[in-house]
Amino acid sequence: MKKLINDPQDVVAETLAGFGAAHPDVVAVHTDPNYVTRAGGARSGKVGLVSGGGSGHEPLHAGFVGEGMLDAAVPGAVFTSPTPDQIAPALQAADSGAGVLAIVKNYTGDVLNFETAAELADADDVNVRSVVVNDDVAVEDSLYTAGRRGVAGTVCVEKIAGAAAERGDDLDAVTAVAEKVIANVRSMGVALTACTVPHAGKPSFDLPEDEIEIGIGIHGEPGRRRIPLAGADEITEMLLAPVADDLKLASGEKVLLFVNGMGGTPSSELYIVYRRARALLEERGVEVVRSLVGNYVTSLEMQGASVTVLRLDDELTTLWDAPVHTTALRW
Amino acid sequence: MKKLINDPQDVVAETLAGFGAAHPDVVAVHTDPNYVTRAGGARSGKVGLVSGGGSGHEPLHAGFVGEGMLDAAVPGAVFTSPTPDQIAPALQAADSGAGVLAIVKNYTGDVLNFETAAELADADDVNVRSVVVNDDVAVEDSLYTAGRRGVAGTVCVEKIAGAAAERGDDLDAVTAVAEKVIANVRSMGVALTACTVPHAGKPSFDLPEDEIEIGIGIHGEPGRRRIPLAGADEITEMLLAPVADDLKLASGEKVLLFVNGMGGTPSSELYIVYRRARALLEERGVEVVRSLVGNYVTSLEMQGASVTVLRLDDELTTLWDAPVHTTALRW
C-alpha cells in the first residue's frame, strides 16, 4: 500500500486538520466529534443543509460546505458512515430556526445513523427532514433489495438544494427541490483499478491488468460485472446508455452532463469520456446545456470514472447556475 | 496500461475536444495546429499571456486560460514540447497590440521551440517577451547543466502575471512581476508510483512496492534518489526543507503554500502533506497566508505530490487574490 499518510488510524483526523488550516475563510473544522461547518456559521432564517458519509470520497462532502451549498458535513471513518453523535451536533450547528435538510446517500449505514441522529436532534427541537440519494443505475431498485446506491449525483442534489436554501426557500420547498433532483439524476461507474482502504492495507479487489469492473459503487466494492479492458468510447457507451435509458431521456430534453473521476484518473481521461458521452446524448437528440468534469466523488485513489446525467428544467438550471463558494465548487 | 483512452495517438486531440465542448464559456479550442484561447479572444490593449508545454500535466496549461490568467495555451504531444508552428499562432492570437509574454518552463525542448516561435511571431510584428520558470530545487542550478526544471511553481507565475496583465500593466511591468515570482518560488516533488505515457505503454520507471522516488520532475522521470517508503510527515520534511532552505526563508516572512498532486493522489493525502508542511513552516516562524491544495500540475496518473512555497509581499498577495476565471482556478 503506497499512500502519503502516517498511521492509517489518523487519516481522517489529519486530513481534516489540513483542510481546516488551508481554508479558514470557507470552513470551520470541529473535532471530537468530527464535523465541518461554514466558517461563518449558520445564516439566520435559512434552511440548513447537512450531508455526510464515510470518508475517502473527497471532496465529497466537506469540500461542498460553503455559501450556496452545504452548511455542514459529517465525515465518518474511511468508507464508514459517521455515527449519530457526530451527525447530531452538525444538524444542530446547521439549524438557525428554519429547520435542516439532511442529504443522505442510500446505504444502510448512512440511513440508519442519520435516522438516529435526527431523533437525537429532534429531541433538541431541531426540525430535521431528510432525502435519500439513490442515483446509481448499476444497482436494481427493487422492493426486495437495499435499493440503488447514492453516488456522484449527490453533488447535483447538494448544489441545487443548497441554492434553493440560499435564496430563502422554506424547508418544504428545499426538500421538494432536492427530491426533484433525485428523481431526475442517474449515474453509472467503472473501475480500472481497485482502491486500498488504509486500515485494510490491500486493494479492495484484485483486478487483472486486462480487466475492468463495470457498475461499481464508491466504496471499492467490485462492480456488477467484470469485462475485458476496452477503449474509452466503448466503456463510455456502457455507462451512458443505462443512465439515459433509466431516465427515459427524450429528444429535445436538456441535461447536465457530469463526468466524475474516482480519484486516480487524470482529468484528460475524464474529458475523453465526456466528449463521447456528450456525442451519445446528442445522437439521442438530448442537449447538454451544463457540464461538470472532475474528481468530485471519489474512491480514494481508484482509477475510473462515472457518468451522471441530470435532466434539467428552467428551475434546476437557474439553481445550478446560482453562485456557490465552497472549496471544491465555486462560481 | 489501464487508461480511459482510445488510440494513444488521439489522446491529446480527444482531450481537447472534450475540454472545448465542456467549457465553451471560458475557452476556445483550435486544432491543426492545437492551441487554446480565451472564449472571447484577446482583450484590446491588454498584454497577452501565453504558456504551453507537453500534454499530460492537466489542468496545466489549458485549464488556466481565462480572465485573470492566460490568454492562450499550447499543448504538445504527451510530455513533448509543442512545435513552433503551434506556438506562433497562439502568440499571435494573444496579441492585441500590447505585446505578449510567453511563460516557458525550463526544459531544453520548451525553450528551443518557444524561441523559434517567438522569431516567427516577431516576423509578424508581435512583440514577444519570455520568462523561464525554474522552480524545482531537486535539480542543481549550475552553469554546467540544463538548470532547474519548471514545475508546479508555474501556476503561481501564470496566476500572478495574469493578474498584472489584467489590471493593465504594460509588457515590461508584467515581465517584471513574472520574474519576481520566479525568483521567489521553489518546489520539490515525490513519486509513489510511476506514470505511463500512452504511446510508451509501460510505466516510466519501475518502482518496488516499498520504495519511492524523491526529487522527481513532472515527466515521469525517476527522481534524484530512491528511498524506502516512509510516512507522510517524514516525506513532507524531505520536500519542504530544501524548498525553504533554497528560498532562505526567514522568520516573520509570509508565504503561499501550495501542495500539488501528481494526478493519481487523492486530495485527502494532499491535505495531510499540507498540514505537515504548514507546521514545518510555522516552526521556522514563517507565516502561511495563502494556500492552494489540489492536482494542478500533474504527471498523468502518477501518485505523488510536490510542495511549492512562494514568498509573498503585498504586491504578489494582491495579485494572487485578484479575480480569476479559468476552468481550473476560479475566484
Added chain:
Amino acid sequence: MTLDVAWAIDWVRRSAATVKEHREELIELDRQIGDGDHGENLNRGFTAVVGKLDALESPPGDVGEVLKLVATTLMSTVGGAAGPLYGTAYLRAAKAAAVPELDANGVVAMLEAALEGIVARGKATTGEKTMVDAWTPATEAAVAAADEGAAPAAVLAAAADAATRGAESTIPLVATKGRASYLGERSAGHLDPGARSTELILHAAAEAAQ
C-alpha cells in the same frame, strides 16, 4: 446457575478480545463482498467499550446496565451499518436484561430482544445474507434449549453453535440486503462478515458462561 453482572462484563471483554483477534479476517470477509471496514469498525467500537468499562467508577448494577454501555458506545464509535444494528441489538437486549441475574429464560429473552432490534432497524429477514442469518437460528436454538430445561450456559452454547451454522449458511446465498446486495449474483460463495461477527460474539457469551 444464573448469569450475573460479572458474566456480562466478562462477555464484553471476551467479545472485544475475539473481535480484535479476528479483526483482519472480518476486514477480509467484508473486502470480498463489502467495503472492507467491518473488522476495523467493530474493533474500534469494542476497544472503546472496554475503555469505558475500565473507567467506570462504580460497577454496573445489573446486566442491563452493562449492555446499555455497550449499546451507546458501539452506536457512537462504530458507524456504518453494523454500528446502529449492533447498537440497537444491545439496547433492546439491555432493556430485556434489566435484572441482576439471568436465568435460562432471561437469556432467551435477551437474545430475542437483540434479534428484534436488528430486524426492526435493518428490515432484513433470513436468507438475505446478513447477521440476521446468524441471530435467527441462534435465538431459535436458545428457545429450544431453554424449553428442554437447559441451564443458561448451555442455552448460550446452543445459541453460539447455531450461530456458527447460521453464519456458514450465508455462504451460498445471494445478498439482498446490505452492501453485498450491490454485487448481485457475485455475492454468492462468500461468508457474510456480520454473520461471522455475530458468531464470534455469541461464542464469547457462551465461553464467559462456562
Added chain:
Amino acid sequence: MTLDVAWAIDWVRRSAATVKEHREELIELDRQIGDGDHGENLNRGFTAVVGKLDALESPPGDVGEVLKLVATTLMSTVGGAAGPLYGTAYLRAAKAAAVPELDANGVVAMLEAALEGIVARGKATTGEKTMVDAWTPATEAAVAAADEGAAPAAVLAAAADAATRGAESTIPLVATKGRASYLGERSAGHLDPGARSTELILHAAAEAAQ
C-alpha cells in the same frame, strides 16, 4: 562517385524506415533516462517527412531542397528537444548542400554544418551525453576520410561507424545537458537516445550511398 538528389531522397526514406523500426528501442532508451518520447516523436516526424516527399508535385532541384523539407517538417511535427535540434541540423545542412551533387568535401561540409546547427541551438559540447557525442566523432571521421581521398560513400560509412562508437561512448557518461541531466549520477550506465537516433540516421545515409 557523387551523391545526388536521388541519394538524398533515399537517405530520408531509409531514415524514416530505420526510425520506425527502432521506435520502441528509442522510446525505451528515453524512458530510462528521459521521458520516453524520443522514438515516438522522431517517428511521427519522419513519417510526416515521407508524406511530404510523396506529395511533392515536382522533384526537388538539389540535395539542399530535400534537406530543407526535412528540416521544416521535423521542426513542425517533432516537438521536444529533438525537434528543434534535428530541425536546425537539417536546416544548416541544407544550406551547406544547396548543390545538385555532393562530392566527399561536400559531404563533410554538410555534416559539419549539421553539427554546428545542433551546437548553436543546444549549447552542448562533447561529454555531456547528448547527440553531440555521436555527431562530433562522425564529423571528425568524415573529415579524416575525405582528407585521405575517400569517396562520398566511404566518407559517410566512416561517419556512421564513428557515430556508433560515439553513441556507445555516452553509456558511462553523467548527463549535464538535456533531460537526462536531471538524474545526475543516475544517468550513467545508459545509452543516450539522441545519440542512438543520430547513429541510425547516419547509417541510413551511408547505406543510401552504397
